[in-house]
Amino acid sequence: MENEIIKYLSRYIPVTKELEEAISKSGFIQCFDKGTLLVEEGKFTQKCFFILKGCVRNYYIKDGEEKTTEFYTEEQAIIASANGKNIPSTYYLECMEPTIAAVSDPEFEEDMYRKFPELESLSRVMAEKILTKQIETFAEFKMASPEERYLNFLTTRPDLIQRVPQHQIASYLGIKPESLSRIRKRIMK
Amino acid sequence: MENEIIKYLSRYIPVTKELEEAISKSGFIQCFDKGTLLVEEGKFTQKCFFILKGCVRNYYIKDGEEKTTEFYTEEQAIIASANGKNIPSTYYLECMEPTIAAVSDPEFEEDMYRKFPELESLSRVMAEKILTKQIETFAEFKMASPEERYLNFLTTRPDLIQRVPQHQIASYLGIKPESLSRIRKRIMK
DNA sequence: TTCATTTCTTAACTTAAGTCAACGAGCAAA
DNA sequence: TTTGCTCGTTGACTTAAGTTAAGAAATGAA
Numbered sequence: 001m002e003n004e005i006i007k008y009l010s011r012y013i014p015v016t017k018e019l020e021e022a023i024s025k026s027g028f029i030q031c032f033d034k035g036t037l038l039v040e041e042g043k044f045t046q047k048c049f050f051i052l053k054g055c056v057r058n059y060y061i062k063d064g065e066e067k068t069t070e071f072y073t074e075e076q077a078i079i080a081s082a083n084g085k086n087i088p089s090t091y092y093l094e095c096m097e098p099t100i101a102a103v104s105d106p107e108f109e110e111d112m113y114r115k116f117p118e119l120e121s122l123s124r125v126m127a128e129k130i131l132t133k134q135i136e137t138f139a140e141f142k143m144a145s146p147e148e149r150y151l152n153f154l155t156t157r158p159d160l161i162q163r164v165p166q167h168q169i170a171s172y173l174g175i176k177p178e179s180l181s182r183i184r185k186r187i188m189k
Numbered sequence: 190m191e192n193e194i195i196k197y198l199s200r201y202i203p204v205t206k207e208l209e210e211a212i213s214k215s216g217f218i219q220c221f222d223k224g225t226l227l228v229e230e231g232k233f234t235q236k237c238f239f240i241l242k243g244c245v246r247n248y249y250i251k252d253g254e255e256k257t258t259e260f261y262t263e264e265q266a267i268i269a270s271a272n273g274k275n276i277p278s279t280y281y282l283e284c285m286e287p288t289i290a291a292v293s294d295p296e297f298e299e300d301m302y303r304k305f306p307e308l309e310s311l312s313r314v315m316a317e318k319i320l321t322k323q324i325e326t327f328a329e330f331k332m333a334s335p336e337e338r339y340l341n342f343l344t345t346r347p348d349l350i351q352r353v354p355q356h357q358i359a360s361y362l363g364i365k366p367e368s369l370s371r372i373r374k375r376i377m378k
Numbered sequence: 379t380t381c382a383t384t385t386c387t388t389a390a391c392t393t394a395a396g397t398c399a400a401c402g403a404g405c406a407a408a
Numbered sequence: 409t410t411t412g413c414t415c416g417t418t419g420a421c422t423t424a425a426g427t428t429a430a431g432a433a434a435t436g437a438a
Contacts, residue, residue, distance in 0.1 A: 058328070060328065060332060062332055069328035069331050069332065070324070079320060079321055080321070081324065091328070113310075117306070120309065120310060120313055123317075124309055124312050124313035124316060127313060128268060128312075128316050131319060131323060132268055132269070134320060134323050134327070135270065135323060136270060137327075138323070138326075139247070139258035139259070141330070141331075141363075142258050142330070142360075142361070143258065145394090146394085146395075147394095165414085166415075166416065167414095174330075174331040174332075175395070175396090176395070176397085177415085178397080178398095178416090179394080179395050179396075182394085183395095184417095185417085186394095334424090335424085336424095354385065356384095365425070365427085366386075366387095367386090367387080367388085367425085367426075368426075369386095370386060371388090372424095372425095374387085374388090375424095
């Protein structure tokens with residue numbers, strides 16, 4: 001699986017022998033069982049994840065209910081929200097499937113950036129790319145009705161329909177499960 | 190105003206004489222009249238902005254209506270969404286007030302990063318920080334009702350109430366102006 | 379000042395999402 | 409196999425947002 005991350009990196013930067021070795025040695029590729037909580041509310045962690053295989057769900061507990069806000073799948077990065085601070089997590093990250101991920105933390109990253117400055121350049125470019133995508137997605141969400149959001153979801157994340165339960169998708173779309181059920185019925189006509 | 194951006198930068202990195210000079214000489218601080226469109230739908234531009242003074246509104250035109258999705262004010266960065274590609278803009282950026290901003294583009298940034306690598310490190314940290322904030326804001330938006338969003342807005346962006354018209358705030362909250370009017374009446378009791 | 383435009387509010391009505399409850403299908407554990 | 413969950417659907421009802429239209433208030437230009 002170290003191979004996978006190197007394949008990914010070499011799409012963007014030349015991967016030298018030294019970098020390849022540093023990555024292979026680091027042992028930062030980890031496997032998680034389905035159901036594993038990578039992050040829990042109230043716990044302190046600064047870990048970041050890059051999904052190589054599997055699916056991770058981001059959810060909050062609000063008014064005693066799970067509110068799913070994001071699904072991360074192959075080649076997506078999960079950035080630590082506890083940015084350098086020692087603050088407890090407000091959310092959970094749960095593996096929806098057996099998941100393989102590159103796991104890192106700020107110290108490891110800083111160390112790698114020192115040794116391989118081109119990695120920090122890549123991180124900068126990636127962070128900006130993900131950020132613009134995120135802003136665009138948020139704008140679309142704001143402008144769309146629940147029904148439009150679902151139709152949009154069908155085309156942008158079709159794989160997720162098979163991978164996660166529908167009531168979590170409802171939550172992800174900002175609506176109740178019963179409403180999603182009715183929307184589905186409506187658009188089938 | 191060059192002074193302002195240097196003051197901002199020196200909060201995060203030591204600003205050397207050379208860097209200060211490069212910034213002063215670049216002449217990348219620009220002033221815009223109220224009503225100026227920094228970016229227009231269909232036009233090609235790769236400009237980025239960092240607001241020093243003023244307010245910029247991001248909006249789309251959908252179904253013949255303006256849909257406001259973001260407001261940028263002092264010390265906020267507006268990242269170009271046309272990331273390195275030659276694609277036309279899908280949105281507008283309008284100055285809601287006379288605005289002073291640091292204006293840059295990818296070439297200028299690459300040039301500065303080459304000369305001052307510490308700037309790229311700072312950009313990486315900033316992009317990650319803005320990204321995590323953005324993800325959090327999006328999650329809160331999804332989980333909240335229109336009324337909760339407005340109450341949240343009152344505490345997080347109180348200045349905007351005085352600076353922009355209410356129907357644009359409605360749009361920003363993902364609702365119609367009439368609904369916001371009713372929500373305001375409701376919470377006043 | 380006057381006039382026009384934009385902005386906000388209100389009202390009546392429609393539509394769709396939320397709520398509550400029930401039910402059946404599918405699945406897994408005992 | 410039985411039992412207990414989780415999950416999705418449906419129905420009846422409530423609530424609040426969308427729609428349409430009108431008018432009042434504020435703003436800005438002539």
